[in-house]
Amino acid sequence: xxxxxxxxxxxxxxxxxxxxxxxxxxxxxxxxxxxxxxxxxxxxxxxxxxxxxxxxxxxxxxxxxxxxxxxxxxxxxxxxxxxxxxxxxxxxxxxxxxxxxxxxxxxxxxxxxxxxxxxxxxxxxxxxxxxxxxxxxxxxxxxxxxxxxxxxxxxxxxxxxxxxxxxxxxxxxxxxxxxxxxxxxxxxxxxxxxxxxxxxxxxxxxxxxxxxxxxxxxxxxxxxxxxxxxxxxxxxxxxxxxxxxxxxxxxxxxxxxxxxxxxxxxxxxxxxxxxxxxxxxxxxxxxxxxxxxxxxxxxxxxxxxxxxxxxxxxxxxxxxxxxxxxxxxxxxxxxxxxxxxxxxxxxxxxxxxxxxxxxxxxxxxxxxxxxxxxxxxxxxxxxxxxxxxxxxxxxxxxxxxxxxxxxxxxxxxxxxxxxxxxxxxxxxxxxxxxxxxxxxxxxxxxxxxxxxxxxxxxxxxxxxxxxxxxxxxxxxxxxxxxxxxxxxxxxxxxxxxxxxxxxxxxxxxxxxxxxxxxxxxxxxxxxxxxxxxxxxxxxxxxxxxxxxxxxxxxxxxxxxxxxxxxxxxxxxxxxxxxxxxxxxxxxxxxxxxxxxxxxxxxxxxxxxxxxxxxxxxxxxxxxxxxxxxxxxxxxxxxxxxxxxxxxxxxxxxxxxxxxxxxxxxxxxxxx
Numbered sequence: 033x034x035x036x037x038x039x040x041x042x043x044x045x046x047x048x049x050x051x052x053x054x055x056x057x058x059x060x061x062x063x064x065x066x067x068x069x070x071x072x073x074x075x076x077x078x079x080x081x082x083x084x085x086x087x088x089x090x091x092x093x094x095x096x097x098x099x100x101x102x103x104x105x106x107x108x109x110x111x112x113x114x115x116x117x118x119x120x121x122x123x124x125x126x127x128x129x130x131x132x133x134x135x136x137x138x139x140x141x142x143x144x145x146x147x148x149x150x151x152x153x154x155x156x157x158x159x160x161x162x163x164x165x166x167x168x169x170x171x172x173x174x175x176x177x178x179x180x181x182x183x184x185x186x187x188x189x190x191x192x193x194x195x196x197x198x199x200x201x202x203x204x205x206x207x208x209x210x211x212x213x214x215x216x217x218x219x220x221x222x223x224x225x226x227x228x229x230x231x232x233x234x235x236x237x238x239x240x241x242x243x244x245x246x247x248x249x250x251x252x253x254x255x256x257x258x259x260x261x262x263x264x265x266x267x268x269x270x271x272x273x274x275x276x277x278x279x280x281x282x283x284x285x286x287x288x289x290x291x292x293x294x295x296x297x298x299x300x301x302x303x304x305x306x307x308x309x310x311x312x313x314x315x316x317x318x319x320x321x322x323x324x325x326x327x328x329x330x331x332x333x334x335x336x337x338x339x340x341x342x343x344x345x346x347x348x349x350x351x352x353x354x355x356x357x358x359x360x361x362x363x364x365x366x367x368x369x370x371x372x373x374x375x376x377x378x379x380x381x382x383x384x385x386x387x388x389x390x391x392x393x394x395x396x397x398x399x400x401x402x403x404x405x406x407x408x409x410x411x412x413x414x415x416x417x418x419x420x421x422x423x424x425x426x427x428x429x430x431x432x433x434x435x436x437x438x439x440x441x442x443x444x445x446x447x448x449x450x451x452x453x454x455x456x457x458x459x460x461x462x463x464x465x466x467x468x469x470x471x472x473x474x475x476x477x478x479x480x481x482x483x484x485x486x487x488x489x490x491x492x493x494x495x496x497x498x499x500x501x502x503x504x505x506x507x508x509x510x511x512x513x514x515x516x517x518x519x520x521x522x523x524x525x526x527x528x529x530x531x532x533x534x535x536x537x538x539x540x541x542x543x544x545x546x547x548x549x550x551x552x553x554x555x556x557x558x559x560x561x562x563x564x565x566x567x568x569x570x571x572x573x574x575x576x577x578x579x580x581x582x583x584x585x586x587x588x589x590x591x592x593x594x595x596x597x598x599x600x601x602x603x604x605x606x607x608x609x610x611x612x613x614x615x616x617x618x619x620x621x622x623x624x625x626x627x628x629x630x631x632x633x634x635x636x637x638x639x640x641x642x643x644x645x646x647x648x649x650x651x652x653x654x655x656x657x658x659x660x661x662x663x664x665x666x667x668x669x670x671x672x673x674x675x676x677x678x679x680x681x682x683x684x685x686x687x688x689x690x691x692x693x694x695x696x697x698x699x700x701x702x703x
Contacts, residue, residue, distance in 0.1 A: 050186045051195070054093050056173045057108040060166035061089045064119040067162060068237045072126040073229055073648075081236035083210040087203050088238040089115075094199035101186040105174045112167045118241050120163045122232075127157065127540065131635070132228045132240060134336050134355070135248040225354055227636045229648040247355040262682035266692070269679050270616070277605070277614055278625045287612040288445065289585075290527040291374075292436070292518075294511060295343070295451040299533040301328065301578045303504050308492075309473045313505050316512030317580060320531065322591065324584030327623070329597045329641070331578050332535040335634040339451075340392040342534040342600060347371065347401050349604035349618035351680035352634050358684060359397045366690035370604050371447060372402030373613040380404060380443035384432050385451040386413060386423030403449075407435060420461050425454040425507055429514035437521045450514075455507040457538055459499040466502040469493070472552035489552035497543040524586040528610075532603065533579025541573045571644055571653040574637075583610075597639050598623050599631035617689055619676055632673045645669065 048055065065085035070076055092115075096107045125133040177183065218234050221227045225247045231240045303313045304321055312318055320326075334341035337357030344358045345351065347369040353362055371381040382405040389395040389408035398406050407413070409422065412435070417427040432450060439446050454462075470492040478485050492498030511531070518524050548566040549558040558565045566572070581598065583590075598606075601620030608614050609622040621629060631639040636647035643661055645652035647670070654660065683689060 050190055052173060052177060052182070053104055053108050053170070054096060054199075056170050057096075057112055058086075058089050058093050060169050061112065061115045062086060064116060064163050064166050065089075065237050068119045068123050068126075069232065071123050071159065072132075073233045075233050078233065080210060080213050080234055081232070083206055083213075083236075084234075084239045085236035087207045087210060088236075088242065090199055090203035090206065094196045094203060097190075097192040097196035097199065099192070101190055102183045105170075109167060109170055109174070112170050115238065116163050116166045119237060120160055122237055122241070123163065124157070124160055131336070132232055132237075132244075135241075135245045227647060229635065233648065244355075259686050262686045262688065263691075265675075265679055265682050266688045269675070275616075277609060277622060280609070280622070280624045282610050282624050284610070284612045286528050286585075286610045289611070290379075290440070290445055290523075291447045291607075291611065292527055292529055293346075293447070293449040294514075294529065294531045295339070295449055296507065296511070296531055296533045296580065297339070297452040297455045298457065298500075298535065298537040299455060299504055299507060299580060300536050300576070301330070301533070301580050302576055303501065304328075304580055308468075308470050308501070311468070313468070313501055314508040316508045316515070317531070317582070320511075320515075320529070320582050320584045321580065321593075323589045324529075324582050325590045325592045325594060327581040327594045327596075327598050329578060329595055330532070330581035331597070331599050331631050331633075331639065332533065333600045333631065333633055334535045337392070339534045340394070340397075341634075342532075343394075343449075343451075344397075344401075345600040346532065346603050349601045349615055349620045350683060351601065351619065351632070351677055353684050354634065354677065354681050357392075359393045362684050363393055363397050363400065365684060365687045366693070367401065368615050368617050368689060369401040370607065370613070370615070373608070373615060374445075374447045374611065375402050375404070377613065378445055380439060380446040381448070382407065382439065382446065383449045383451065384412070384428070384435070385409070386425070386428040386453045387421060387451075407432070419454045419465075420459075421456050422453050425452050425510035426513060428453070429510055430517060433514070433517040433521055433523070436518070436523060440523055452507060452510070454510070455500075455503045455537075459496065459503040459537075462499055462503040462506055466506055468502045468505040470498040470501050472550070474552060489550075489555050491550055491552060492547065495543065495546060497539055497547055500537050500539060519586065527585075529582075529584045530607070531580060531582040531584070532600070533581070536577040536579065541568055544568045544573065544576070570646065575639075575644060594623060595641075596623060596629055597631050597641050598629060601632075602629065617683065619680060630669055630672060632676045634677065636673055636677065638669050638673045640669065647673065 062082070062085055066076075066082065069078075069081060075081070092111050093108070096104050096111075099107050122132045125131065214234075221230050222235060222239075222243055225231065225243060228240070231243065235243070299314075299317075304326075305318050306313050332342055333345050333351060335352040335354075335357070337344070337352055337359060340357055340359040341352035348367045350367070352358065356362065358365075371379075375381050381403045383394070383398050383403045384407040385391075385394070387409055389406055389411060395406060395408070409415075413423055413428065413431050415423055417424040419425070429450070436446075436448060439448070472489040472491040473486055474489070475484050476487045477483070492501065515524070515529065518527070545568050546557060548568060549562075549564075550556075551558055560567070581603070599620060601618070602623050603620070604615050605618045605620050605622040606624065608618075609624065623629060628640060628642075633639070638645050638647070640655075642656050642659055643652045643654055643666075645666060652661075652666065
């Protein structure tokens with residue numbers, strides 16, 4: 033027995049001494065995986081993701097033994113860079129977007145060429161440099177070993193195939209331990225992938241990214257699998273859905289009127305009716321909100337497709353795709369959209385944008401949604417004033433008015449969407465042209481003269497959120513000029529203006545700490561023990577991401593605020609009730625015909641007026657503390673959120689609308 037133990041110790045010692053590169057690769061990669069969770073989901077001590085990461089690393093490391101010792105460094109170094117890149121990119125992405133990145137974004141990587149200034153330097157933080165220690169450490173260890181003739185010695189004793197097999201056995205044993213801890217819910221969410229934070233928390237960053245790579249080819253392979261279950265889910269949902277929408281006080285009030293939708297880039301609701309030094313940040317939006325119908329609890333439901341997801345959901349009342357973006361990955365499917373439905377009623381349909389037509393594949397996708405004409409960038413506009421990523425909003429709107437005037441003279445009715453651009457991150461260009469001040473001015477007694485004087489504390493000047501507020505102020509002014517231009521051209525008399533923020537500004541949570549907790553009298557940030565301190569936690573940040581939704585007409589002042597929570601998939605049914613059209617495949621509701629609405633987010637979280645529920649952490653925040661909710665209430669909306677996301681994915685992936693309409697057409701012909 034003693035000899036066997038001694039021999040085992042000797043073998044293990046020899047193995048470790050002659051596998052320095054392998055262990056360096058494993059340890060540094062494992063630490064990097066842990067660091068990603070440390071900086072993002074915060075489950076530092078969870079064993080499951082560590083085991084899952086270790087399985088992937090061991091499998092990759094084992095294959096390195098099939099290479100001769102002198103050439104193993106190149107293999108391990110390449111994979112160290114790949115795994116480091118996965119950690120680095122996901123850490124940066126999560127910090128800025130509170131989600132993890134996807135291989136499906138590679139399909140839209142050309143978009144980054146146009147917005148490089150929006151992501152480089154603005155989203156990178158010093159902490160992100162920590163991940164590169166892995167490849168650097170591996171490089172330094174390799175150089176040290178080469179000087180010692182280490183690889184000549186290893187070549188004489190290493191049996192690569194045996195070591196590879198033994199390492200794979202260890203990986204399988206580790207996998208067995210891991211699988212013994214995995215639940216059915218874990219596997220279900222891994223397969224669906226839409227709950228990205230949960231997947232990383234339970235399976236680690238490397239399994240997440242591998243699973244995401246598989247999910248990213250879903251547009252090509254998914255239609256071959258799971259059709260029967262998808263069709264069953266589709267039939268059951270729409271069989272239960274009422275065929276006729278209920279009527280209410282807003283039914284058909286805009287029937288026969290034109291409609292202009294303003295896609296307000298990155299504008300959030302917290303600035304509505306907000307002033308700095310008694311000067312409103314959004315005077316024009318304030319006026320429109322106060323005179324029209326203002327939905328003050330309206331939320332974007334976008335995913336990795338950001339603006340394009342919002343355009344898709346606004347128009348189709350479906351959710352964004354769980355994998356990839358509809359505009360890029362699923363553009364060849366058939367959808368029922370608001371422009372199509374109004375086009376059938378004789379409306380001329382168009383979109384306008386001050387950027388390139390191919391951005392987000394809009395030149396392909398917009399016609400599929402029913403838009404007849406896309407006026408974009410230098411094809412329709414003179415590029416006389418550039419700001420940020422393209423034509424300035426003021427010039428864009430000014431040049432759009434005569435085009436819309438011409439449309440109105442040639443068509444009885446029209447629906448047009450104008451996509452704003454200037455208020456796009458990084459908001460830095462605005463500093464050169466804005467005179468809006470975001471400091472804090474207050475009255476103070478001069479200690480020398482004893483007289484009152486106005487002094488200024490910097491507050492938000494020089495900060496990203498300060499630049500954002502100035503940018504919103506500019507965008508608001510552009511909207512005001514556009515409304516005035518439409519009025520001067522006689523275009524408002526029979527036209528309804530609909531304004532929606534496409535998504536939040538993607539400003540980090542830490543930036544809001546200064547916004548809410550600044551003390552101008554000391555020029556410091558309040559500490560947590562101060563009675564006036566506001567904690568910017570997950571829930572306050574998420575609830576603050578709401579965006580404006582306003583319906584306004586010149587000739588009728590509604591002066592109505594709707595406080596019921598509302599999502600983008602509710603816009604189509606709500607406008608449909610007002611304009612007299614119906615989308616039979618809408619997942620949202622007419623907000624005026626439902627007692628309690630629920631906003632389902634692409635990650636499985638959901639919101640009602642009573643609760644915000646975090647599906648990843650399986651916890652929620654009561655919004656009405658005096659109205660507790662039951663476990664049944666939570667289970668009901670958890671099930672509903674899952675059903676809505678799965679159904680929307682089924683429709684998108686399996687092209688169920690096209691197939692259903694084709695089947696109905698065949699049946700009609702048979703009769």
